[in-house]
Amino acid sequence: MNSAPTPAAKAEQVLASMGITDPPALHLDEIANAQNIRVGKRELPDDPNLSGLLLFRGKKRAILINTFIHNTGRINFTFAHELGHHFLQHSPTYFSDGQQGFRCTPEDMQTGIHSKEAEANRFASALLMPEDQFYFSMVGAVLDYTLINNLARQFYVSKHACCNRLLEFTKDPCIVIRSQGYLITEIKTSAAARRKLPALKQIPPGTVAYEAITAKRNQNAFEVSDSAKWFLKPNHSIQLYEWTRGDWEHGVAMTILRW
Structure with missing residues (x-):
């Protein structure tokens, strides 16, 4: 019996199937569209503890991203995180007014304490910063703020997410x-x-x-x-x-x- 792919392997499969070879953050809407997932981005200042939602209604899927915090890198990570719940076929944990899915908080994005959130974070990291592209860009460089800033800009991610990915690959x-x-x-x-x-x-x-x-x-x-x-x-x-x-x-x- 074949085991399910790891979050990183699943992210690689998604990128390969879409033929994406440049920074994947530029293609998140395309990935969602290919899965028939509707995407909404709104400023919700009255709900600062909401980063994103993945909602199920029958076979239909929708993602809502709170853009109240004007940080492109964090918004991209939230988007990729919600896609992770979808591609990893996670069972919903959020139920409200006849809807179900995932309601993800800033803490889920930062720490991923719960197993499904941690898996979605690993998927998002691998999707936005693919190992082959990312490692090629960092090899031979010292992990410092210059490298973090440069790669965060290159891959359209937050410095927090970029730094965590660098720690996965640096040999120092x-x-x-x-x-x-x-x-x-x-x-x-x-x-x-x-x-x-x-x-x-x-x-x-x-x-x-x-x-x-x-x-x-x-x-x-x-x-x-x-x-x-x-x-x-x-x-x-x-x-x-x-x-x-x-x-x-x-x-x-x-x-x-x-x-």
């Missing part, structure tokens, strides 16, 4: 830490950096990141860091570097650690 030990104030909200690592960082809840005092957040200062490059401030078992044979940038108006920051 890298850790990305997202924070609200000093509170750590998310830690993502490359394969080479797994299990290197303890389960931190706060940005450690004395780190370059802590100083940057305190001063609300964007660093312009990597700075030498004291690994003893970050790691439970610092290895003095390696040199740790960190680079922090933030959206200080909203009190959020992202720190890249590499060695």
Whole structure:
């Protein structure tokens, strides 16, 4: 018995069937049309906790995307995420007024805590940033803010999604830490950096990141860091570097650690 394809494999099948070889974000409407899925995009400021809907009515499908947050990358990811629920043939989890489907929140897009949301996120990532195109664009480059910004623009995705995809493919030990104030909200690592960082809840005092957040200062490059401030078992044979940038108006920051 053949098992169902992984979300990434399914995304590759979709792109191959459509003959898409340039940035797939430019073809999301075409993909939906080929599946007879109606698509609506509306600003819904009264429902900020809604990113997107995939609605079922019999065999008919419709996608609604909340464009209240004017971020093309996030809108594209929401679109691809809802397509993921469709192509992965997920059973609906949302039921209201005779309709059923999926009601997806910003948290679903960011973290994908629930299994179906995580699968839809993996599909969206692979659809928007296909491995062959994406890896060719990043190979040989250091994971830094310049690379993140350039590839996010190239593939019409958010910097958040782009950074997560880079961590999947980079062979270097890298850790990305997202924070609200000093509170750590998310830690993502490359394969080479797994299990290197303890389960931190706060940005450690004395780190370059802590100083940057305190001063609300964007660093312009990597700075030498004291690994003893970050790691439970610092290895003095390696040199740790960190680079922090933030959206200080909203009190959020992202720190890249590499060695």
